[in-house]
Amino acid sequence: MAAVRVLVGTKKGAFVLTSDERRRDWTVEGPHFGGWEIYHVKGSPADPDRIWASQSGGWFGQVMQRSDDGGRSWNPVGNDFAYAGDVGTHQDFDGTPKPWAFTRVWHIEPSRTDRDTAYAGVEDAAMFKTTDGGVTWKELAGLRGHGSGPSWQPGAGGLCLHTILLHPTDEQRIFAAISAAGAFRTDDGGHTWLPINKGLMSGEIPHQEAEVGHCVHKLALHPDRPDTLYMQKHWDVMRSQDAGASWHEVSGDLPTDFGFAIDVHAHEPETVYVVPITSDYFHVPPDGKLRVYRSRTGGGEWQPLTKGLPQEHCYVNVLRDAMAVDRLDGCGVYFGTTGGQVYCSPDGGDNWEAIVHDLPAVLSVEVQTLP
Amino acid sequence: MTRVVLPYHLRSLARVRGEVTVEATTLLGVLDALEEQHPALRGTMRDPASGRRRPFVRFYACQQDLSHDSPDAPLPDAVLRGDEPVLVVGAMAGG
Numbered sequence: 001m002a003a004v005r006v007l008v009g010t011k012k013g014a015f016v017l018t019s020d021e022r023r024r025d026w027t028v029e030g031p032h033f034g035g036w037e038i039y040h041v042k043g044s045p046a047d048p049d050r051i052w053a054s055q056s057g058g059w060f061g062q063v064m065q066r067s068d069d070g071g072r073s074w075n076p077v078g079n080d081f082a083y084a085g086d087v088g089t090h091q092d093f094d095g096t097p098k099p100w101a102f103t104r105v106w107h108i109e110p111s112r113t114d115r116d117t118a119y120a121g122v123e124d125a126a127m128f129k130t131t132d133g134g135v136t137w138k139e140l141a142g143l144r145g146h147g148s149g150p151s152w153q154p155g156a157g158g159l160c161l162h163t164i165l166l167h168p169t170d171e172q173r174i175f176a177a178i179s180a181a182g183a184f185r186t187d188d189g190g191h192t193w194l195p196i197n198k199g200l201m202s203g204e205i206p207h208q209e210a211e212v213g214h215c216v217h218k219l220a221l222h223p224d225r226p227d228t229l230y231m232q233k234h235w236d237v238m239r240s241q242d243a244g245a246s247w248h249e250v251s252g253d254l255p256t257d258f259g260f261a262i263d264v265h266a267h268e269p270e271t272v273y274v275v276p277i278t279s280d281y282f283h284v285p286p287d288g289k290l291r292v293y294r295s296r297t298g299g300g301e302w303q304p305l306t307k308g309l310p311q312e313h314c315y316v317n318v319l320r321d322a323m324a325v326d327r328l329d330g331c332g333v334y335f336g337t338t339g340g341q342v343y344c345s346p347d348g349g350d351n352w353e354a355i356v357h358d359l360p361a362v363l364s365v366e367v368q369t370l371p
Numbered sequence: 372m373t374r375v376v377l378p379y380h381l382r383s384l385a386r387v388r389g390e391v392t393v394e395a396t397t398l399l400g401v402l403d404a405l406e407e408q409h410p411a412l413r414g415t416m417r418d419p420a421s422g423r424r425r426p427f428v429r430f431y432a433c434q435q436d437l438s439h440d441s442p443d444a445p446l447p448d449a450v451l452r453g454d455e456p457v458l459v460v461g462a463m464a465g466g
Contacts, residue, residue, distance in 0.1 A: 059425065059461040060380055060425065061415055079419070
């Protein structure tokens with residue numbers, strides 16, 4: 001019988017939730033790395049027993065952890081994220097130049113084909129790559145070295161590279177997103193990068209259609225249609241059908257188009273999920289109702305999914321890396337909240353149930369579908 | 372041998388219980404030796420790029436704060452004799 005392993009990063013440790021394909025009864029293990037902020041935990045598609053975790057904290061900085069037995073045991077690997085070459089500056093919140101300084105790893109994206117290769121998106125925004133199982137990390141400096149780099153400015157959460165999407169067949173093509181610089185694409189394995197923000201409009205920046213400076217919150221794609229990208233921007237849900245060369249808005253009839261998380265159904269490339277959040281000033285769901293919205297038309301027309309989710313007095317947030325889907329029949333959809341709940345829908349969003357209620361604030365959710 | 376008391380999180384990372392001992396006569400030597408003996412501690416007490424002490428980490432010994440002393444200064448005699456440990460402390464946080 002197939003199984004799922006849900007990897008949860010929280011403000012105070014990591015948790016591993018496992019179930020069989022029915023996704024009714026769950027085993028909860030953790031906290032791993034209790035007391036540390038776990039921004040992201042993700043398994044290798046090439047070897048599901050290999051799992052990476054980003055562990056950080058205010059006292060002792062960044063630690064990278066790796067498990068080779070499906071999360072039962074962990075070992076620290078290399079944590080030296082040294083920027084390449086002349087470090088240079090970006091803009092600080094107040095517009096003054098600030099030297100780039102490493103703070104933490106926000107996102108880990110393991111290679112689809114090589115268990116020893118993974119990418120790390122970090123704050124201050126840069127991408128690193130390991131090819132030796134995490135012993136060493138080397139910056140893909142062409143991204144930060146893009147001519148616009150000195151003008152990048154942090155969003156409220158910091159100048160973070162939070163999204164890395166690997167093309168399903170072309171190893172040279174990678175998508176990345178940075179708050180608040182925007183989306184970027186490389187077609188040469190990370191040597192050179194192209195801003196892909198045409199069509200975005202952001203009222204928070206002086207030139208609303210600037211090449212960079214947009215607060216992109218998350219990108220998603222379906223591996224069967226890798227030229228179709230979905231984006232939850234600060235405001236606006238966007239879609240591109242040309243690998244990011246241009247974007248158009250698909251917020252449609254959402255109650256609000258602010259939000260963080262976005263993901264695509266495992267078997268239906270035009271079925272997309274978002275969790276609308278009231279606004280940037282109110283990081284809570286509209287009207288105290290926690291609703292996932294599903295579009296089966298690639299955006300534009302959205303349906304609220306509420307069955308099993310709190311529909312009154314709910315004031316949690318769902319952060320950008322806290323939604324994921326499994327690959328079982330019916331497609332399980334998962335998301336975690338800042339209130340410590342992790343919800344699962346085993347039927348593509350129609351019905352929801354909390355796997356756990358009282359974890360620390362959830363920072364990230366990933367799912368492994370196991371044979 | 373110089374005795375060192377690590378805080379909980381660093382003991383967990385290094386997988387040690389109680390005190391650890393290192394061959395060192397200066398604070399810099401203590402940090403170098405700790406990272407050599409316990410690679411998991413690299414980067415946790417000082418920034419790997421700059422070598423600077425992390426802002427919320429302190430080094431105490433003999434009821435003195437050594438955090439702002441020269442890292443090359445000799446450790447207090449009581450530490451060198453093994454009578455007192457060096458304490459690595461996570462600064463108070465939480466209000």
